[in-house]
Amino acid sequence: MSSPHGPTTDEVGYSCAMQTAKISIAYDPARLAACARAIADAGRKLGAHGLTPATSSNFSMRLDQAHAAITISGRDKGTLAPDDIMVIDMDGRPVGTSARPSAETLLHTQIYARFPEANAVLHTHSRTQTVASRLFAGAGVIRLEGYELLKAIAGHTTHEAHIDVPVFPNTQNMAELVAQVDAWIDAGKPLYGYLIDGHGIYTWGRDMAETERHIEAFEFLLGCELDLRRLST
Amino acid sequence: MSSPHGPTTDEVGYSCAMQTAKISIAYDPARLAACARAIADAGRKLGAHGLTPATSSNFSMRLDQAHAAITISGRDKGTLAPDDIMVIDMDGRPVGTSARPSAETLLHTQIYARFPEANAVLHTHSRTQTVASRLFAGAGVIRLEGYELLKAIAGHTTHEAHIDVPVFPNTQNMAELVAQVDAWIDAGKPLYGYLIDGHGIYTWGRDMAETERHIEAFEFLLGCELDLRRLST
Amino acid sequence: MSSPHGPTTDEVGYSCAMQTAKISIAYDPARLAACARAIADAGRKLGAHGLTPATSSNFSMRLDQAHAAITISGRDKGTLAPDDIMVIDMDGRPVGTSARPSAETLLHTQIYARFPEANAVLHTHSRTQTVASRLFAGAGVIRLEGYELLKAIAGHTTHEAHIDVPVFPNTQNMAELVAQVDAWIDAGKPLYGYLIDGHGIYTWGRDMAETERHIEAFEFLLGCELDLRRLST
Amino acid sequence: MSSPHGPTTDEVGYSCAMQTAKISIAYDPARLAACARAIADAGRKLGAHGLTPATSSNFSMRLDQAHAAITISGRDKGTLAPDDIMVIDMDGRPVGTSARPSAETLLHTQIYARFPEANAVLHTHSRTQTVASRLFAGAGVIRLEGYELLKAIAGHTTHEAHIDVPVFPNTQNMAELVAQVDAWIDAGKPLYGYLIDGHGIYTWGRDMAETERHIEAFEFLLGCELDLRRLST
Numbered sequence: 001m002s003s004p005h006g007p008t009t010d011e012v013g014y015s016c017a018m019q020t021a022k023i024s025i026a027y028d029p030a031r032l033a034a035c036a037r038a039i040a041d042a043g044r045k046l047g048a049h050g051l052t053p054a055t056s057s058n059f060s061m062r063l064d065q066a067h068a069a070i071t072i073s074g075r076d077k078g079t080l081a082p083d084d085i086m087v088i089d090m091d092g093r094p095v096g097t098s099a100r101p102s103a104e105t106l107l108h109t110q111i112y113a114r115f116p117e118a119n120a121v122l123h124t125h126s127r128t129q130t131v132a133s134r135l136f137a138g139a140g141v142i143r144l145e146g147y148e149l150l151k152a153i154a155g156h157t158t159h160e161a162h163i164d165v166p167v168f169p170n171t172q173n174m175a176e177l178v179a180q181v182d183a184w185i186d187a188g189k190p191l192y193g194y195l196i197d198g199h200g201i202y203t204w205g206r207d208m209a210e211t212e213r214h215i216e217a218f219e220f221l222l223g224c225e226l227d228l229r230r231l232s233t
Numbered sequence: 234m235s236s237p238h239g240p241t242t243d244e245v246g247y248s249c250a251m252q253t254a255k256i257s258i259a260y261d262p263a264r265l266a267a268c269a270r271a272i273a274d275a276g277r278k279l280g281a282h283g284l285t286p287a288t289s290s291n292f293s294m295r296l297d298q299a300h301a302a303i304t305i306s307g308r309d310k311g312t313l314a315p316d317d318i319m320v321i322d323m324d325g326r327p328v329g330t331s332a333r334p335s336a337e338t339l340l341h342t343q344i345y346a347r348f349p350e351a352n353a354v355l356h357t358h359s360r361t362q363t364v365a366s367r368l369f370a371g372a373g374v375i376r377l378e379g380y381e382l383l384k385a386i387a388g389h390t391t392h393e394a395h396i397d398v399p400v401f402p403n404t405q406n407m408a409e410l411v412a413q414v415d416a417w418i419d420a421g422k423p424l425y426g427y428l429i430d431g432h433g434i435y436t437w438g439r440d441m442a443e444t445e446r447h448i449e450a451f452e453f454l455l456g457c458e459l460d461l462r463r464l465s466t
Numbered sequence: 467m468s469s470p471h472g473p474t475t476d477e478v479g480y481s482c483a484m485q486t487a488k489i490s491i492a493y494d495p496a497r498l499a500a501c502a503r504a505i506a507d508a509g510r511k512l513g514a515h516g517l518t519p520a521t522s523s524n525f526s527m528r529l530d531q532a533h534a535a536i537t538i539s540g541r542d543k544g545t546l547a548p549d550d551i552m553v554i555d556m557d558g559r560p561v562g563t564s565a566r567p568s569a570e571t572l573l574h575t576q577i578y579a580r581f582p583e584a585n586a587v588l589h590t591h592s593r594t595q596t597v598a599s600r601l602f603a604g605a606g607v608i609r610l611e612g613y614e615l616l617k618a619i620a621g622h623t624t625h626e627a628h629i630d631v632p633v634f635p636n637t638q639n640m641a642e643l644v645a646q647v648d649a650w651i652d653a654g655k656p657l658y659g660y661l662i663d664g665h666g667i668y669t670w671g672r673d674m675a676e677t678e679r680h681i682e683a684f685e686f687l688l689g690c691e692l693d694l695r696r697l698s699t
Numbered sequence: 700m701s702s703p704h705g706p707t708t709d710e711v712g713y714s715c716a717m718q719t720a721k722i723s724i725a726y727d728p729a730r731l732a733a734c735a736r737a738i739a740d741a742g743r744k745l746g747a748h749g750l751t752p753a754t755s756s757n758f759s760m761r762l763d764q765a766h767a768a769i770t771i772s773g774r775d776k777g778t779l780a781p782d783d784i785m786v787i788d789m790d791g792r793p794v795g796t797s798a799r800p801s802a803e804t805l806l807h808t809q810i811y812a813r814f815p816e817a818n819a820v821l822h823t824h825s826r827t828q829t830v831a832s833r834l835f836a837g838a839g840v841i842r843l844e845g846y847e848l849l850k851a852i853a854g855h856t857t858h859e860a861h862i863d864v865p866v867f868p869n870t871q872n873m874a875e876l877v878a879q880v881d882a883w884i885d886a887g888k889p890l891y892g893y894l895i896d897g898h899g900i901y902t903w904g905r906d907m908a909e910t911e912r913h914i915e916a917f918e919f920l921l922g923c924e925l926d927l928r929r930l931s932t
Contacts, residue, residue: 054851054915127919130846131926147363148403148432152287158405159431170847172857198858199847216287220360227364229930231462380596381636381665385520391638392664449520453593460597464695613829614869614898618753624871625897682753686826693830697928 027067027087027095035061035069038120038208040080043071045212046124047078051219056125057200058102061208062112066090070108072099106174107181111204114185118204120211124219125200132222135229136167137197144221152217153192154210165218167195193218260300260320260328268294268302271353271441273313276304278445279357280311284452289358290433291335294441295345299323303341305332339407340414344437347418351437353444357452358433365455368462369400370430377454385450386425387443398451400428426451493533493553493561501527501535504586504674506546509537511678512590513544517685522591523666524568527674528578532556536574538565572640573647577670580651584670586677590685591666598688601695602633603663610687618683619658620676631684633661659684726766726786726794734760734768737819737907739779742770744911745823746777750918755824756899757801760907761811765789769807771798805873806880810903813884817903819910823918824899831921834928835866836896843920851916852891853909864917866894892917 039059046052057077060070068088071077075084087095090112092105102108108121136142144150145162153163166189168180177196185191193203193214201218205211272292279285290310293303301321304310308317320328323345325338335341341354369375377383378395386396399422401413410429418424426436426447434451438444505525512518523543526536534554537543541550553561556578558571568574574587602608610616611628619629632655634646643662651657659669659680667684671677738758745751756776759769767787770776774783786794789811791804801807807820835841843849844861852862865888867879876895884890892902892913900917904910 053919054848054912056848056851125848127922127926130848130919130923131930134845134923134927135930146367146403146431148429149287149289149358149363152289159403160405170845170858172859196847198845213287220286220363223360224363224367226926226930227360227459228367231364231368231459379600379636379664381662382520382522382591382596385522392636393638446520453519453596456593457596457600460593460692461600464597464601464692612833612869612897614895615753615755615824615829618755625869626871679753686752686829689826690830690833693826693925694833697830697834697925 027063031063032069032085032087033082035063036082036085039069039071039085040082042122042208042212043077043080046122046215047076049126049219051124051126051129051215052077053125053127058104058108058123060088060105060108060121062119063087067095068108068112070101070105073102074100103172104174104177106178107202110178110181111202114182115204117206119206120208121202121204122211122215123200123202124215126219128219128223128226129195129200130198132226133167133195133197133199135226136195137169139167141166142195142222142225144225147221147224149217149220152213154205154214163192164189165193165195165201165222166191167197170197170199260296264296265302265318265320266315268296269315269318272302272304272318273315275355275441275445276310276313279355279448280309282359282452284357284359284362284448285310286358286360291337291341291356293321293338293341293354295352296320300328301341301345303334303338306335336405337407337410339411340435343411343414344435347415348437350439352439353441354435354437355444355448356433356435357448359452361452361456361459362428362433363431365459366400366428366430366432368459369428370402372400374399375428375455375458377458380454380457382450382453385446387438387447396425397422398426398428398434398455399424400430403430403432493529497529498535498551498553499548501529502548502551505535505537505551506548508588508674508678509543509546512588512681513542515592515685517590517592517595517681518543519591519593524570524574524589526554526571526574526587528585529553533561534574534578536567536571539568569638570640570643572644573668576644576647577668580648581670583672585672586674587668587670588677588681589666589668590681592685594685594689594692595661595666596664598692599633599661599663599665601692602661603635605633607632608661608688608691610691613687613690615683615686618679620671620680629658630655631659631661631667631688632657633663636663636665726762730762731768731784731786732781734762735781735784738768738770738784739781741821741907741911742776742779745821745914746775748825748918750823750825750828750899750914751776752824752826757803757807757822759787759804759807759820761818762786766794767807767811769800769804772801773799802871803873803876805877806901809877809880810901813881814903816905818905819907820901820903821910821914822899822901823914825918827918827922827925828894828899829897831925832866832894832896832898834925835894836868838866840865841894841921841924843924846920846923848916848919851912853904853913862891863888864892864894864900864921865890866896869896869898 055074055076058071060068062068066089069085070088072084072086086097086099086101088101088105089095090109092109111118111121142165143162148159150156150159150161166184171177193201195201203214203218205214288307288309291304293301295301299322302318303321305317305319319330319332319334321334322328323342325342344351344354375398376395381392383389383392383394399417404410426434428434436447436451438447521540521542524537526534528534532555535551536554538550538552552563552565552567554567555561556575558575577584577587608631609628614625616622616625616627632650637643659667661667669680669684671680754773754775757770759767761767765788768784769787771783771785785796785798785800787800788794789808791808810817810820841864842861847858849855849858849860865883870876892900894900902913902917904913
């Protein structure tokens, strides 16, 4: 997946980091341009559905083994342009730019490190996600079961299954959040997405289309859970 | 599921299966083109209203006595193009294509078999439909009565009526689902649409416009039932 | 307000009733064209906000003392074209057309008869309106008070007021509905809009802009009432 | 409130008040044009999200130390054009126009007086805002805490904070409302936005983008509070 040869031209307006020292860090600008378009398109759809209020949320795609494209901090995620997307390395450091990536960049690179098949990550921040995270923070997990739409999550072929979505405590210390996610995975528990308390959801997929399907499915299923809780009492 | 003989002409971009063997299976490509447009237009509207999350839902139209046009499995139902729609015979087998139809194809062909006046079938998957199906799965039926909008369901001319919408248990075994629907009809009970537990609704009509009206009406009436349940307790 | 001289040409595709007998019934086709545009525009907005599901709802405007323009029965109110609007006289009879007006035409002509300043009538059918009508049908009235938005209803300049919205029992007998509305007015009670049980709302105004403002305000205020009822218990 | 001297030139369609008497009151018409565009754009977005029903809401921007641009009373805030925006002085008086500013103009000029860094003010009127104001009017304040989105409010860098949003009693007497806001500020309490009972919210920011972010964040957070109240009982 590496990009051994750096770009020679950069017609689409992206920075291309060329280091003359020992290590040559480069990525394919055409791949970046395609990823930036996919990220902006996803943002437009998610923003239109109210999943990215007040410049919240962040999105990324894996460019190659060493790089990812990610949204710059503080931008309106519903109206992203190519220059709202920057390149980071897999330690979350900016590459070829002085822009500041999303504060939660390390949660994205963690997903690329732990899930080799993941090529896109979407973090959104809907009212449903925030409310569900608050209500289930005490339990630490939301169990989704009995829904046909579980089949929208990759690897599921029947509604006779369940998916546990963990709700991790919120912290501004990214290392703590990363450790919480690692602990869940290291315990051998399946993970398709997770909530952070008072915050939103993270999910991922093989490509942006699958990741968008996952976001849509989790948003839908969490909304059903809230409705059922309202109606069953 | 294979299609041994490919199309010979395809002016409108659709496959037209011509078999040289004993049985000649053919359909009118102009009718198919018109149905594909009607299906895509309906999908666009239903998708925009959130009734088709995460590539769920499936739609069909009767082409003639032996064929129907139906959405291919796994496509985004809000952005359907002509090549997202395929032809099946009335046993649910693909005709002139290697594409895979919606998993629930037999529920569509059942409707065409049991309701000769039905020429379009819409299956959607809204949050309201899913939540209502979960809440009323135990009762097995939702009775809708006292609503002026009952008049939107074909054959109803007054609000002083009721419509019973059955809620069938979900199963990935289509033959079981088909049998449940058959049992309801064979018992002589009127049927204008049905829910599947944890899933969505099926409804149909003489043409796509009437079927869209039925979907809109059921979505509205189920939403009112949930609201009244929330507010009356 | 009468239109003594009939149209000589009819470029915009409307019928013009010319009677050679004693009474000449005619209306201004330019006024009709303008009203049809205003009705279609209002329908587009109301439809986009979900207030006209499943071909429900009907809209009209006063053309002159003897005529009104009204939506033809059964059309999709969110996508009205000029030929979805017809002319009626003030007894609700079609003029110059064989089209069938909305079933509730007499509720429109009643408003023009009882409120000389009213020149537009909107009847919509939102989920909020239907649910509110069901919940308050027993009480027969919904009292709206303490809201700043009461000032959006013509004649109100402070939130320190209240508006009583009656909820009349539903019936398919229009004469009964008309009698209920007459009885309320004849009792000297103010009337700015009314609900019909299991159905929607009627409101009116000096022109279409004011009437749209009234619909928006009532929809908003009824929604607040339902939310407060949910949250206060 | 009269404007004795009209504009002499008006290239961008705005009035520019030039007084030949002792005090020269003038503002930059290019700044006004830019502000009018920003206000109209914000209104379009807020209107599309249902935050400005029935011609409610009002918006302004500071032009310079002595002037602000503000929406004219009674216009549809979702479809503002340049001539729906007028100039006022910092006492809320019209400048160079006979138009009537929003009834709550003094709440805007108060914000510019009390918060020198504020250059834009948005007052909206969503159902969520109105319902929250009614529910918390007795307490007089809504405490928002534990939300990641608190970081969207300028000056906040962690979710481990709280923001108190006061709910002031409604009155048609603007001087009373102004005095309530002054009392809160004079008591040394932080203020990022406030609700008026049965009405909407006021918030502000350094520019329109920040102010829009604040409105989005408060609308979201108030919505979460209502949902949690519904679900926690």
